[in-house]
Amino acid sequence: MKVLITGTTQGIGKAIAERFLKENHTVIGIDRQESSIDDVNYTHYQCDVRDYERLPELSGVNVLVNNAGTQNEQDIDVNLKALIHITEKYGIQKDIRSILNIGSASAHTGAEFPEYCASKAGILAYTKNVAMRVAPFNAICNSLDPGGVITPLNDCVINDPVLWEAIMNETPLKRWATAEEIAEWAYFLTVTNTFCTGQSILVDGGESINYNFIWKE
């Protein structure tokens, strides 16, 4: 299959690209940084997803994974508006089989930075909108909404022992996911899955159900 993934130079996007390459799919990556993947089945376009004029002309994409994302850096423009533009450009067409939007647990809880959680919450509604529009092509669209994942995006807290201990105290499973674990979910939701559509799949180790039950002793 022809697979287009944004944000493939590091973190979750790189792990998803490598997961598809392992199965010999043809993978095309778009990232504002240089490529870090060396594989004959991989083609890289160095481009900002907001630079609509410079995006490559591609046809026949079968799987689209919208993964490129930022925190506190014009998040609505990158995480939501560019995701919509990329989906309309490459995803809404007869060869599409599956679209996966990488959202966030914060879309469900409102946690983290204001623009960030709002950008991710917008993905929830847009995912349903797209699911209805690609259904006539026998295609699906879902979002994968991770909690904490060990990636360079989070280096500032991962590498701070005091902050990391505080985060683990709030985290039911006492660990964060690896990028490879999230990539496995991405592969399952886009290739193995052919019937679940318009849904937001939370993969967060219980982060979003972390509640305190107050009751009389």
Ligand SMILES: NC(=O)c1ccc[n+]([C@@H]2O[C@H](COP(=O)([O-])OP(=O)(O)OC[C@H]3O[C@@H](n4cnc5c(N)ncnc54)[C@H](O)[C@@H]3O)[C@@H](O)[C@H]2O)c1
């Ligand atoms: N790491 C987490 O804990 C976590 C949790 C929930 C959701 N997410 C989401 O997962 C996705 C990937 O996050 P990550 O942790 O791998 O981040 P990361 O910063 O490690 O990697 C993001 C990649 O996207 C690229 N990118 C960013 N902005 C871009 C732009 N404007 N144009 C083109 N490329 C761009 C970067 O160059 C980088 O290669 C993001 O959408 C993020 O919001 C991450």
